[in-house]
Amino acid sequence: MKQRNNIMKRMLVVGAVSLFTACAGEPGDAPTQVIPSRTDNTLALLIEREGGQGGFVEGAAERFKVSASGEVFRSVSWSATSGVLEPDSERVTWRLPPKGVATLSVSVETQSGKKAQGEFHFNVESTTDTLLNTVIDPSPDVTGGFCELTFDTAGRGHIVYFNDTHRSLWYGLWDGTSWTTEQIDGAGFNNEGKFTFKPVIAVEPATGTPHIAYLKGNGEQGRGELMRVAYATRFGGTWVREVVDVAERTNAVNLSVTLNPTQGHQPVIAYGDSSSGARITARTGTNTWSTPLFLQGAMTSEALFDAAGTLYFTNRNLLTAVKGTVVETFSLNGLSSITSWSSLALTPDQHLLVLANGTPTGAWGSLFDVTLGTPLSTSTARTSQGDYNAGSNDLAYSAGKPVIAQRHGTTLELITPDARGFWTYTQLGTIQDGTRPSIAIRPTDGTPHVCFQRNGKVTFL
Structure with missing residues (x-):
């Protein structure tokens, strides 16, 4: 999936265990x-x-x-x-x-x-x-069961989050001081609103225009919650909502939205599950999407583009690269046995980091550092052990290092390597059990920020 004032200014990642709550x-x-x-x-x-x-x-x-x-x-x-x-x-x-x-x-x-x-x-x-520990949505509802955070180049924070109580979709904008929120979709009167699930977001770096993918549907109990892949963007102060795929699918579908830098930041949605395969579709106009490129197997990570317009994501233990209609793969041995979902981060020197979202106790490796080759089959990978027992996590990259937000039970940790490469743990306080944090780096000051659920509220650090 992966808000407050200028928090964690120069976040101190120190020693064995650091706390920040x-x-x-x-x-x-x-x-x-x-x-x-x-x-x-x-x-x-x-x-x-x-x-x-x-x-x-x-x-x-x-x-x-x-x-x-x-x-x-x-x-x-x-x-x-x-x-x-x-x-x-x-x-x-x-x-x-x-x-x-x-x-x-x-x-x-x-x-x-x-x-x-x-x-x-x-x-x-x-x-x-303490004002920097912000509850983004002060309503009495339970919020933040899903949330994803990102920044534009001006340092404004953008978040998409789930209202768990009413199964509606919300967006928040942080101007560096405070948050404003507004509803995107959800049940309503004569407005084609539907129940929503699993929101993800990407923003255009310069303009901050949000592009959001999510699932929407009737949420019928006992039928696997049949839903459709949907998209929303904010244009002229109004939310434009579109159905991307009319096929009904269960809420087991994974999805990710990313922007193609070689096509004017064209939104691209990758989605799929083990039974229906993976699909990639691009928005070619208002309410118009390209015929999905179909790939066998599940989509098991977020998707992202490099500067040359190559799209990367994982399909179980395969790293998949798509450029136009050309598809290449590279095996990440053991990844599928560790996790069913991974976070990705691309470094400036064309390394792709792949982080398993949570690992079984004592998993042999949870972070893959892939040196991308041309062709992809010539790539090489190193594996690093993560925490011995992790619940869920998300990955970012800053100042030459991976930066991880991790839920360890009900404790939220910030994890980075020290000068010798050993992991250091900065505790960020409590987090709702069973949920997943989202981490992003504010480009104007290099500060890592996290959105997550605490005490039933979507929260920003």
Whole structure:
């Protein structure tokens, strides 16, 4: 699938675990946030944030508890680089220091004689920074079960998101300070509105014109929710809605929208599932779409163009490249066993990064770095292990590095490699279980931003 003020300005991607979330309450006021210590210790430590959600705000009293599965502690010692600590055995209350990076460390010895220590890095926000954690749509409805974020070259944020309560489709525009939202499609009176599902978005870089693909239909229960592939764009202040494919399909259809840079940013939609195959169609005029190019097999990733107009996406374990009617493939061994959906990012030096969306526990590889060759069959690929157990994720590329937003249980993490290539984890707070974040890089300042669902609301970081 993959909003607030100038957040995460120079986002600090630090050490073993960094946290970046909003005010704490009393223990029990909110679900416990559990963060593992990613160290080489034989004793796996967990630190639990008790009763707090959102960002870590200067002056707030945050409560933490350390634990290790199956172990009883003989001694626990807490320390911090700044702020005031009030330790109480395996628990500690930490009054957070002023804005900046702060580290909380814990050393333990168990009754069985095992010793370990964990170090957790926090990006402490000022009180004004908390405004950057924005609920985009303040309505009472549940929103953001699906959301996708992107930016134009002026740095304006564009989001398409799902209203889960009423199964309607919404768009948001961020001007760098605040969000405005408007409905695109959904059930209505005599306006051909339908229930919607799975929205994705692309915007023209210079103008910010949005192009949105989604599924729409009756959503009939018990029939696999039969829906059609649809498209919307905003022209002259009005939303233009079109049906791309009149064939009814189940909501198992994957889809992606991208813009062809060699054809005046012509919108192209790729869609399909394992039973119907993959199709690629281009918008040739108002309410006019080209005859779909049909390919056997499923579409299992988002689609994107390179500067020369070659379209890339994955078909199970095959990386597929389409230029006109010429189709080439390159095998990514093991990809289909890891995931049914992947995110893509193209680097300036013609590397294509392919990230598996979530992986089984201990998957052998989840990020593929493909050096694209001509022909495609001459390409080479390296695989990198991701997290040992990931829920869902999305990929971007910035400043020579992959940047990943990942849901790990109900914790949202920002992941990038350090100078040695090892993954660093910056915690961004809580995220709704079972949902997927969307990440994009703001081109005007290089800041990564994420849209996701938290507490039933579509949210922007």
